[in-house]
Amino acid sequence: MRAAKSAYPLTWRIMDALEAFAAFVWPARFGRAIPWLMLAPALLLVGLLVLGLWQIGDASLRTLDTSTFLMSETYTLANYRRAFTESLFAVVAWRSLAGSLMVTAVTLILAFPYAYVMVRTSSPVIRKLLLIALFLPFFIGQVVRAYGWLIILGNQGMVNEALSLVGIAPIRLLYNYWAVLFGLVQYMLPFAVLMLAPALTAIPEELEAAAGSLGADWVRTFRHVVLPLARPGLVGAGLVVLTLSLTDFAMPAILGGGSQDFIANAIYDQFFRTSDQGLGSTLALLLVATGSLLVGLVFTLFGAGTLAMGRARQ
Amino acid sequence: MPAVLNGSSIKAKSEEAGVAVSVKAVNMVYDGVHAVRSASFDLEAGKFLTILGPSGSGKTTLLRLIAGFQRPTSGEIFINGAAVSAVPPHRRSIGMVFQKLALFPHMTAAENVAFPLKMRRNDARDIPARVERYLDMVRLGGYGARRVHELSGGQQQRVAIARALVFEPDLLLLDEPLAALDRKLREEMQLEFRRIQRELGVTTINVTHDQREALVVSDEIIVMDGGEIQQKARPAETYRSPSNAFVANFIGVTNFLDAQGGERRAIRAEKIRIVATRAGLAGTDTIVEGVVVDAIFEGERVVYEVRVASLGDALLRVFDHDPSAHSQLEAGSAVYLGWAASDVLEFKP
Numbered sequence: 126m127r128a129a130k131s132a133y134p135l136t137w138r139i140m141d142a143l144e145a146f147a148a149f150v151w152p153a154r155f156g157r158a159i160p161w162l163m164l165a166p167a168l169l170l171v172g173l174l175v176l177g178l179w180q181i182g183d184a185s186l187r188t189l190d191t192s193t194f195l196m197s198e199t200y201t202l203a204n205y206r207r208a209f210t211e212s213l214f215a216v217v218a219w220r221s222l223a224g225s226l227m228v229t230a231v232t233l234i235l236a237f238p239y240a241y242v243m244v245r246t247s248s249p250v251i252r253k254l255l256l257i258a259l260f261l262p263f264f265i266g267q268v269v270r271a272y273g274w275l276i277i278l279g280n281q282g283m284v285n286e287a288l289s290l291v292g293i294a295p296i297r298l299l300y301n302y303w304a305v306l307f308g309l310v311q312y313m314l315p316f317a318v319l320m321l322a323p324a325l326t327a328i329p330e331e332l333e334a335a336a337g338s339l340g341a342d343w344v345r346t347f348r349h350v351v352l353p354l355a356r357p358g359l360v361g362a363g364l365v366v367l368t369l370s371l372t373d374f375a376m377p378a379i380l381g382g383g384s385q386d387f388i389a390n391a392i393y394d395q396f397f398r399t400s401d402q403g404l405g406s407t408l409a410l411l412l413v414a415t416g417s418l419l420v421g422l423v424f425t426l427f428g429a430g431t432l433a434m435g436r437a438r439q
Numbered sequence: 440m441p442a443v444l445n446g447s448s449i450k451a452k453s454e455e456a457g458v459a460v461s462v463k464a465v466n467m468v469y470d471g472v473h474a475v476r477s478a479s480f481d482l483e484a485g486k487f488l489t490i491l492g493p494s495g496s497g498k499t500t501l502l503r504l505i506a507g508f509q510r511p512t513s514g515e516i517f518i519n520g521a522a523v524s525a526v527p528p529h530r531r532s533i534g535m536v537f538q539k540l541a542l543f544p545h546m547t548a549a550e551n552v553a554f555p556l557k558m559r560r561n562d563a564r565d566i567p568a569r570v571e572r573y574l575d576m577v578r579l580g581g582y583g584a585r586r587v588h589e590l591s592g593g594q595q596q597r598v599a600i601a602r603a604l605v606f607e608p609d610l611l612l613l614d615e616p617l618a619a620l621d622r623k624l625r626e627e628m629q630l631e632f633r634r635i636q637r638e639l640g641v642t643t644i645n646v647t648h649d650q651r652e653a654l655v656v657s658d659e660i661i662v663m664d665g666g667e668i669q670q671k672a673r674p675a676e677t678y679r680s681p682s683n684a685f686v687a688n689f690i691g692v693t694n695f696l697d698a699q700g701g702e703r704r705a706i707r708a709e710k711i712r713i714v715a716t717r718a719g720l721a722g723t724d725t726i727v728e729g730v731v732v733d734a735i736f737e738g739e740r741v742v743y744e745v746r747v748a749s750l751g752d753a754l755l756r757v758f759d760h761d762p763s764a765h766s767q768l769e770a771g772s773a774v775y776l777g778w779a780a781s782d783v784l785e786f787k788p
């Protein structure tokens with residue numbers, strides 16, 4: 126008996142006791158609840174969003190009485206009529222949509238070679254430099270960065286100073302559409318590179334060597350091998366850049382100087398300048414709808430990209 | 440005399456014309472690592488050459504240099520008589536099967552095989568028939584529409600072979616493409632390689648660290664170690680008269696005996712006869728006494744490990760290839776080993 130007892134060490138017995146206690150507190154049949162429990166925070170968050178969206182939807186159907194500054198009691202589609210007919214909103218919508226598409230295209234074109242070199246370079250020094258250059262802007266917020274561009278591109282900014290040295294009159298570089306798009310591209314680049322890098326890492330280098338030995342020069346290797354295989358990454362990066370720039374606020378506000386409003390700026394004006402929650406809500410809903418439509422369109426045209434993990438392998 | 444001179448120069452010339460690949464004093468140094476050391480060899484057109492060597496001996500590097508993925512630090516490689524150092528891979532006519540196959544996952548089997556034809560701007564109308572023919576050749580007729588991941592490992596292997604051969608390259612390079620397969624499939628594919636290579640007569644360089652594969656499929660074997668070519672010879676010659684101790688040790692099971700006068704002597708495991716009584720060793724030149732340490736039954740043979748006191752307690756490995764003929768010797772039993780003097784391998788230090 127003694128021998129048997131000492132063969133069963135104390136630590137094991139403590140573990141047994143702990144396990145028995147755990148089984149008492151959390152019986153095994155509760156196990157099925159665990160996945161739901163883990164989902165709970167996400168469900169809660171989505172629930173809150175839906176609730177907010179519901180309220181915004183409700184507000185969008187009421188008009189502002191400008192004499193009393195109260196919302197109407199009855200539902201009306203007046204806000205939607207205004208949003209679709211007033212030329213100001215059409216201009217803003219078109220400006221943001223076209224702008225975000227251009228920003229997406231330019232950002233992807235610039236980000237692709239950057240990510241490619243970062244992933245494929247054999248020199249650790251170059252890779253580190255590229256990574257630092259990528260992450261550094263992340264620590265500087267969007268507003269501060271936009272302000273930085275004001276200093277560089279302003280009428281008395283560094284660029285114009287330099288131009289005046291060679292005798293060129295100051296050029297108005299700020300407060301126009303291109304300044305906003307420029308700022309957005311610069312802001313989006315790290316996001317795009319970070320989403321492209323893993324997709325490119327996943328393409329074995331040997332595939333490119335194989336394409337070479339099979340007779341493809343680098344252009345055709347790029348077109349027939351790298352690009353198709355990088356598609357999930359391109360779609361993912363494109364979606365992120367598209368939605369972020371479509372809904373951006375700071376760049377149009379600061380680099381556009383009020384003359385280049387995007388949809389988010391128009392919504393802000395309705396809520397905080399004219400205090401028309403109804404029209405603001407309408408614009409917000411329309412923005413959500415446009416964004417969802419675009420994402421849906423991209424999904425159906427190009428597949429779900431890196432977001433559909435299973436399908437991305439094809 | 441002039442006639443003889445004339446004859447030998449003609450012979451040299453015709454040999455020159457038959458050389459498909461010629462590697463001349465090639466060195467490859469990665470920052471600090473001397474991966475290939477002054478490698479030189481010629482390979483006749485239509486031959487199957489295997490580069491055999493342990494891990495890290497520079498086999499892949501040598502192959503990548505020939506394929507053109509890397510440039511030699513010094514030396515020159517000639518393909519069909521032309522120096523190719525400045526020629527990029529896509530302008531060399533070389534089909535390569537990679538260790539990890541490197542099939543394009545976004546294409547079907549047929550699209551993979553068609554890829555080199557499209558890249559080389561073959562007539563688009565001929566491509567489907569040609570792809571079909573090569574898929575048939577690797578016994579994958581009817582599998583063309585399958586995606587790569589819908590094929591088994593062995594089938595993917597065949598697609599890779601068809602893709603490397605479909606454009607009828609001057610040279611086929613194989614970088615251990617069979618290493619990942621199980622033994623039975625590997626042996627099947629080895630014979631398949633040999634069949635296809637004979638059928639097409641394409642000059643082939645195969646890399647492996649599987650000595651059996653090298654002996655089975657090759658016309659010639661290059662044994663490499665530490666980036667250096669140790670021996671280039673036909674399989675039987677490589678096995679029977681290894682040029683140095685490394686080759687002897689790497690191919691086959693070899694027992695090294697005491698060094699005599701600076702020369703290393705060795706005897707193959709299958710050249711030693713093992714018997715329980717001295718009488719069974721008639722006709723052998725050297726006879727030693729030993730004790731069986733271990734007897735491993737492997738089916739077609741028994742492998743004995745025998746400790747021999749007179750050879751400085753050396754442990755000799757001995758194959759007995761007819762184990763059913765007499766009862767197996769037990770561990771601990773005293774035995775006699777004998778071998779013929781002509782079977783002893785001798786190596787200069």
Ligand SMILES: Nc1ncnc2c1ncn2[C@@H]1O[C@H](COP(=O)(O)OP(=O)(O)OP(=O)(O)O)[C@@H](O)[C@H]1O
Pocket residue numbers: 469470472473474492493494495496497498499500501648
């Ligand atoms: N890109 C590289 N950079 C630096 N060193 C390398 C590189 N490629 C190979 N080496 C080194 O060169 C030597 C030869 O490598 P190689 O890949 O040719 O060996 P191998 O014979 O093919 O080995 P294995 O059988 O394991 O594939 C090794 O020491 C390896 O570490």
Ligand SMILES: [Mg+2]
Pocket residue numbers: 498499500
């Ligand atoms: Mg290798």
